[in-house]
Amino acid sequence: MKKTLVSALTTALVVGAASTTFAAANPFSDVPADHWAYDAVSQLAADGVIEGYGDTTFRGNQNITRYEMAQMIAKAMAKTDVSAADKALIDKLAAEFSDELGNLGVRVSNLERNADMVKWNGLVEYTYTSTRHDTNTSKKVKNNDDDLVFRLEPKAEVNKNWDVHARLDADIKLDSDKGHDGTVDLKRVWAEGHYDNFNVKLGKLPNAINLISTTDDPYSGAAVTFGKDFKVTLEGGRLDATQFGDMGRNMDGLLPSNSNDVFKKGDDTVNFQAINLGYAKNKFYGNAGYEHMDGATLVANSLPKAYNNDYKAGKDSEYKANIWFVNAGYRFDHNSFFKAEYAQNTEADNYDNAYSFEYDYKGAQQQNKGSWGMYLAYRNLGQYAAPWSTYGDGVDGGQKGIEVGTGYTLFKNVQLFAKYFNGKDIAADKDAEKLFGRVDVFF
Template identity: 55%
Template sequence: MKKTIVSALTTALVVGAASTTFAATNPFSDVPADHWAYDAVSQLAADGVIEGYGDDTFKGDKNITRYEMAQMVAKAMAKNTSGADKALVDKLAAEFADELNQLGVRVSNLERNADKVKWNGEARYTYTNTKVDDDGDAKNELLFRLEPTAEVNNNWHVKARLDAKLNASEDGENDISLKRAWAQGDYDNFSIKAGKLPMQVDGDSILDSQMTGAALTAGKDVKFTVQGGRWDLSDNNGVNSSIVAGAAAAGEQKASVGGVGLQYDKGNLSAGAAYHRIGSDAFRGADGYGDHDTANIWSVNGKYHFNDNVALGGMYAQNTQADNYKKAGSVELDYKGAKAENPGSWGAYVAYRHLGQNVALAPTYDGAWAGTKGWEIGTNYAVAKNTVASLKYFNGKTIAGDNDASKVFGRVQFLF
């Protein structure tokens, strides 16, 4: 079967899904700007799907072989396509399967299964210098993280997180651990997760950790989430030291976790409320907790985007079971934000935080920590594609003793 190169321009539909801007100049002398295929030819050349001939001509009326067509199909397959464009690629791949196999392109069903496992991750360096009065603690940490996602079928995936940490100050043995592993089923306006998964309610404020259990989320603009399971109080460096000490004294590292949340997110506004009940004898030994073995935590949150660059958000939480240090709140003003895929993008923020240690059990913030209150500022910058540098500074007081407290935080992330 013979085809002209011009007829092969059906692959331009594929390229259009990955790039919406046509090339500014035409690399071929025999395709004038007023030719019907000018835009498609220019874009295909810019994206590396076609190369032309050594004399800078395209020869659009020249018949091509199936092998030459397969080369173009292979390059189009390398684009991340979806919908109708993906259907076109699949049809072309089936037509030229033998030639693609000769080129080493994987098209068999068994080989396609390998593409169902996707790997993301990061390598990062973090420096922190934390001070309470004149007592300082500087740390240098290296972390290598892998986050694979394996497709089971159209609805179900298995996800995981594997962390390898090294204290660069001591240059000793690294700590490798499987932090998370869960199955996730996604349906229309419905999602279920089971395994060791990230906290699904208030995970971006006062409970930045993981639990072993299950969670269900339903809804679209308004989402209802319920979660339940077991929380290991020792597996997260962010858990406040008083709770960890209480867990050690009680000989109980596990806590039961149950929570519900309601979250609205549409347009420029997001807002929500949540409730948690957490049970553990570790609370009995915590400073300011009293003779209670449970935490009853209520929280509210909200964020409004004034435009594409500026947003104001905040949260408030209270543990009604604790005697002291039972309130937490944060107000933050954001400007822009670094995007890893966009070199040169940047952002900055200023915030005031009050993190009572008996309610902010595992706060997510890199500056202020559980048991402190004060101001925090920060900035981030995309140094290069998939490379982001962040710098943060917190200055305030400890809530319990009113001691001076500060923290310098710096991080460089290499994302892949």
Template identity: 45%
Template sequence: MKKTLSAALTTALVIGAASTTFAAANPFADVPADHWAYDAVSQLAADGVIEGYGDSTFKGNRNITRYEMAQMVAKAMAKNTNGADKALVDKLAAEFGEELNNLGVRVANLERNADKVKWNGEARYRYWDYRDKQADGKTARTDKATMQFRLLPTAEINENWKVKARFTATSNAKNDTAGNAEMTFVYADGVYDNVEIKVGKMPFFSANDDGLVMDNFFSGAQLTAGKDVKVILEAGRWDIAGQGNSFINAADVKDHAGYQGIQVNYEKDKIFAGVGYRHFNSTVFKTVNYSKSGNDEDANIWSVGGKYTFNNIWALGGAYAQNTKADSYNKSASVQLDYKKANKVNAGSWGAFLGYRHVGANVSLAPTFDTTRAAANVKGWDLGATYIPFKNTLVTLGYFNGKQLNNDRKTQTMYARLSYFF
């Protein structure tokens, strides 16, 4: 098997990019500064992943042998990559195992001695400023600020199963009072070809509608099957009373809802489309703000969504959801135009979005939007931007301007976030 260096460059970049930033100078005479691969070649040369030839050339258009590719893999293995990079290196090591053994790389020993627990994390500061017009014409202002420290370990059980968790410590940054520390989720994650099984307390995200209905956590089981078309089955319980949604939250009721759901999502090339159904059951719903009788304990929520990515700059998506059991505030919709993206490993990258939201509290039970609140029952325009000033540092600013659904009075939200990833 032979490959051209230009084709192999992407692979080599992935396994070499975990080490340092781009080199200041490129040692190869045949790779000018305006070449598409200049930065990547410079970095890989500085990291020692590629060496070029004795005449100071790179010869990027020639075919390389398996032995030459194995040399690059061996150098990448020595760099102690982790996460997705390690998974790619492991696959390459299996493909070039014979050549690596000939090079003196003891693959089996490296795998046996590899660290079985990987740690990632985030330190974040978030601020919200809510301004709601009142019946007397005055504006009521409330604000809150939180600081969080998150640790996300991933422990390898065997070649198919891992345990994933998140520990979160939160404090009130507005008055510097101590908050709580908890295990936000912990679940076992098994992957067999195109089938994934999760059991435990896990992230709860309505992927088919891009978080219009749900972005939270639930305890139970999830089964995902398929490649381009994925079927997702979920069942368990959800901490509904802890969400603080004033339109469905009632006192002295059980604090969990029984839950069953299904999603069917299609994603290939530039197109994403999905449909989902979710059923919840809880006495929390027994209120006249939910149903006219005040005795309905069920929520049947249908949602659809889609997104088209025109290129690496523009993308347009939308979603719609409805709760057929609720009598009021039972519809939600979102349309969003995205411009570029902020990549946390690329300093200087940035992105922005403009969206229109209609968030009904009885269908968007825990939506993903930072600038709208389900309890506020709102509709209006949502604008935001993200920026990476330094590698693994994220700055987000957002602004929402709209009206409250229950009284048609003006509401605004200003939002800011600063995150450090490690």
């Protein structure tokens, strides 16, 4: 399936939208910003049923507590002049947050409360990616990928304080019509407990500290979060280090042929610990934290000396990372949001820092047909400070440059995404480009 970069860009911008860059800005809360309730409340806000936080804003880019979400739902339940579609959304939200509504003195029928103890959400996702790298020769390296993902995300309620979450993915490479031997991968499974201003997760779980330097893959372990406006999050467990294989970009900007070129087979997991201090109130949020990883074995000469001080030519060495990070964001009004991030790996001798500046305008809401958003960002992701960045759909680890994106909700539960990156592979100091297009169909 061959396409030129120009024709692919034209196609993606016609159907595209801005992917996950509008995701959670403040991860220290009970309700993640990609929860379906956000789109439901955004739709109710767009229809004038609720007014958000009381300052005429709904901070859909930030995580909030379940209590705050219940307050919004309670206001919506008090309305009588709502459409049938909005009433259905309110009923669904009331069932999800029935315990918190009960604490507010809002009664929810037992039928609503006990309905659908196991909830199923999911999506079908098509992604097209085209990358180009200049090299030290006259040859340009190009790569196009067409991927299709079918995803299920069940949630089962155990009791009023505990529930169980999972995520299952089936991937197909459309350019070769091949999947992973027809298998479905269990990507995540964890139990989660909610107790007022305390939250705990156990299992194979997503990172609660979802910042510039953090791995985009889940880890096996535990996470606890406590606090209200000021929150503390602690994480610990084991992490698959093979995802960091792209740290080995050579001077042509190319990746190793596979992760075994970097990590020793059978010794390719790391110990992982992290702490984050976060504050969010009104239109501002800020975070500061630290991540430590060690344990995997780097194959001799697989990475340049720039990696860390334990490097010795011709000998295996231990993977280590001590990454400090800060970020902050501010919402100017209902449409405009700005955030900045910085991270540094004190174990690395080079490519040891990463930073990002991003401006968002509006945002595509899953439930709101015709809603749209766009963003402009500059990112410099030193590969040892951002070994597997959450921004990998656009600027990747080991790259720097400008990224733009746009988003559009074509129909309810059908969203279109596009991004374009233009910059350099940092180590190679050569030009690089990436075009990213995605279509998500939610159910």
